[in-house]
Amino acid sequence: MTPLPARAHALLAALLLAAAATPTGARAAPVTECSSIGICYCMNSDFKPVVDAQVVKLRALVAAERAKGKAVGYLSIPLSTLGGGYFNVNREVGEKTRQRLEARLGATSAWVLNPAIAEANIPDVAGARAGGAEYMVMWTRVLEGATGFGEDFDFIHFVGPSDFAAYFGLTGNADLDRLTAYFDERVKSDAELQRAVAQGRITSSSFRNYYGLRASVSFSLGAHDEWNIAARINARRRSDPKYGTGNQLPTWFDGRSVSSAEAEQSMSGGYAGNCKLP
16 A cells, blocks of 8 residues: 555545534533532533533623612523414513513612523534523523522512513403414514414414413423522522521512412422433
């Protein structure tokens, strides 16, 4: 066999390195990632450095608002196009709810972190898109803070039916009819909604029933995890002499502060859970 010249060897080595670095489309090995408060998720290991960077960025965003002397809240809202819900509508509801909360409390005194903001988007990695577990690793770390006491936040608001009703202008009279009319009008000009309909992910009736009967954090996997995050943070605060019962993180649902009995209860998890062994 004729030896390759040095230049050819260099070219071959470069090609082999490039091939090794080129994504094959295969999902990276999953890894169990646990937060400081003991909530774990099975995430794509390729996203770990990206999530780390996002946590730093979001914590800085929160810190900037706290530096202004504002009370900082977190908005828990279902976002996925799932079960008849539609991401773009949910994002708009999140923004309207944020505005309404800040107006209620005073825009100079309060700021609410809406998870639908562009800064919270996790970039794709090697052609893969972040899923619920990757996002919840990020939000768990943001909510728990550097010490695990949720020290960066002053309250959490869980979006409920009245928040969605306010967005759609529902009055308690023929609400499902109004939602059907809303869908029929929006689908005429919303290309993404048209695609979701064509793909069978949304129908007029599923949209109507979701927003008229189910729209709230009660039907969101991520929100279930966020409720448990708040419950764990408060359990840690109650047992810590620096905080105690009087300095728990306030929890709101659908515009009202929940009772202590509600706030102290955990619920079924959403994306939380360790990776399963093959």
